[in-house]
Amino acid sequence: MTRYDYLIIGGGMSADAAAQAIREKDENGTIGILSEEPTQPFPRPALSKKLWTDPDFTRDENWLGTVEAARADVLLEHRVVGVDTDARSVTCANGDTYSYGRLLVATGGHPRTLEGLPEGERVLYYRSLRDYERLRALTSGDGLADVKPHVAVVGGGYIGTEIAAAMLGEGCQVTLVHPDEVLGEKTYPTELARELDQEFRSHGATVLAGARVTDGDEEGDGVRLNLSDGSVVEADVAVVGLGIEPATGFLSGSLRRAEDGSILVDDRLRTSAPDVWACGDVVTYPDAVLGLRRVEHVDNATTMGAVAGRNLAGAEEVYDHTPMFYSDLFDLGYEAVGTLDASLETFVEDAGDGGRIVYYLTDDEVVGVLGWNVFGRTDAAVALLAQHSRPADASDLAGALD
Numbered sequence: 572m573t574r575y576d577y578l579i580i581g582g583g584m585s586a587d588a589a590a591q592a593i594r595e596k597d598e599n600g601t602i603g604i605l606s607e608e609p610t611q612p613f614p615r616p617a618l619s620k621k622l623w624t625d626p627d628f629t630r631d632e633n634w635l636g637t638v639e640a641a642r643a644d645v646l647l648e649h650r651v652v653g654v655d656t657d658a659r660s661v662t663c664a665n666g667d668t669y670s671y672g673r674l675l676v677a678t679g680g681h682p683r684t685l686e687g688l689p690e691g692e693r694v695l696y697y698r699s700l701r702d703y704e705r706l707r708a709l710t711s712g713d714g715l716a717d718v719k720p721h722v723a724v725v726g727g728g729y730i731g732t733e734i735a736a737a738m739l740g741e742g743c744q745v746t747l748v749h750p751d752e753v754l755g756e757k758t759y760p761t762e763l764a765r766e767l768d769q770e771f772r773s774h775g776a777t778v779l780a781g782a783r784v785t786d787g788d789e790e791g792d793g794v795r796l797n798l799s800d801g802s803v804v805e806a807d808v809a810v811v812g813l814g815i816e817p818a819t820g821f822l823s824g825s826l827r828r829a830e831d832g833s834i835l836v837d838d839r840l841r842t843s844a845p846d847v848w849a850c851g852d853v854v855t856y857p858d859a860v861l862g863l864r865r866v867e868h869v870d871n872a873t874t875m876g877a878v879a880g881r882n883l884a885g886a887e888e889v890y891d892h893t894p895m896f897y898s899d900l901f902d903l904g905y906e907a908v909g910t911l912d913a914s915l916e917t918f919v920e921d922a923g924d925g926g927r928i929v930y931y932l933t934d935d936e937v938v939g940v941l942g943w944n945v946f947g948r949t950d951a952a953v954a955l956l957a958q959h960s961r962p963a964d965a966s967d968l969a970g971a972l973d
């Protein structure tokens with residue numbers, strides 16, 4: 572059995588940041604990373620954004636992050652199937668076992684799947700570099716006689732909207748299926764959701780609202796999707812983004828969990844087991860400003876990874892960063908913090924040049940802030956949320972981030 576002073580399960584951005592942070596504090600300790608993926612840690616947000624505007628990004632010096640500098644052993648295609656926190660050992664699907672001095676779980680999430688729509692060559696539950704490469708090959712005309720494919724995009728969340736925008740940019744025919752009345756209506760105030768919806772339509776997307784995909788299959792050179800309203804979508808490829816589930820199936824009962832299966836950690840990212848930490852999309856943690864929550868974005872992955880890494884290497888650092896998140900769609904970009912729930916009271920501030928700032932409020936406080944084509948205000952937004960208060964009249968928030 573191979574032993575590592577520091578063993579990390581998961582090979583995403585959080586693991587990458589953690590390995591680098593460990594190495595900065597401990598020059599000599601051995602670091603092992605067990606990753607189920609066939610590729611080194613890479614900047615996952617690029618799969619739905621930058622790689623579609625800059626395909627050469629995979630050759631960029633920043634592509635492979637910091638793992639090399641961390642001098643970690645990255646063991647690819649090593650899917651962990653069991654952890655024994657008493658014996659301090661980890662077992663992989665291939666039978667390999669490893670023991671650890673200190674363990675970090677940074678496994679992120681697996682795409683939520685539909686039972687009636689199995690993954691296949693043309694049904695992509697979009698999360699891996701292989702999914703990107705497959706979609707890139709199809710949109711480059713491979714096997715399709717240079718005809719741009721018809722891409723069915725299932726889901727109107729981050730993957731759905733970003734991939735639909737990218738596919739329109741590639742000149743593909745795009746059909747976007749989502750269950751809401753208006754795209755983004757659960758997240759954005761009505762006027763912004765309508766603008767977003769219109770943006771997709773004006774770029775040529777067919778937007779099928781108010782329908783869920785129930786099942787489907789690959790047929791010949793294409794895909795057939797059945798929708799809850801009885802209609803059928805036939806396309807060359809389906810890109811599916813129905814959310815993720817925390818990847819904790821291998822843990823059995825060894826660590827304390829939240830209701831959604833994610834790992835509960837304290838403010839230093841420690842789990843309930845000795846010498847075991849966890850970070851990134853897979854944890855529910857006590858945010859210093861927003862309280863107990865799970866976040867699924869790059870900022871929490873990398874900043875938590877760095878704190879967890881330092882703590883594995885002996886620090887006692889509190890994770891006190893409230894993560895921001897962002898998206899880019901056509902000429903629209905946004906940055907946000909906190910809870911974006913359109914069923915809450917909202918106040919929309921006109922920030923000029925088409926920019927808007929949206930404040931989300933409960934009866935007691937401001938709980939979320941979104942900058943719509945407004946950038947660089949997330950620190951001010953966090954400071955506003957940290958006040959845990961609100962004005963009686965929400966419109967008095969105008970200028971609050973200046």
Ligand SMILES: NC(=O)c1ccc[n+]([C@@H]2O[C@H](COP(=O)([O-])OP(=O)(O)OC[C@H]3O[C@@H](n4cnc5c(N)ncnc54)[C@H](O)[C@@H]3O)[C@@H](O)[C@H]2O)c1
Nearest residue numbers: 726727728729730731749783784812813814867868897898
């Ligand atoms: N910009 C970013 O921060 C960014 C970008 C890409 C991905 N991600 C992350 O990647 C993960 C996956 O993203 P995602 O887009 O899959 O999740 P998501 O939760 O953002 O969106 C899921 C979407 O699927 C829809 N849906 C559910 N069942 C459906 C059905 N049967 N038919 C049609 N639509 C259905 C939902 O209504 C929702 O619109 C998330 O963790 C996300 O945060 C983040």
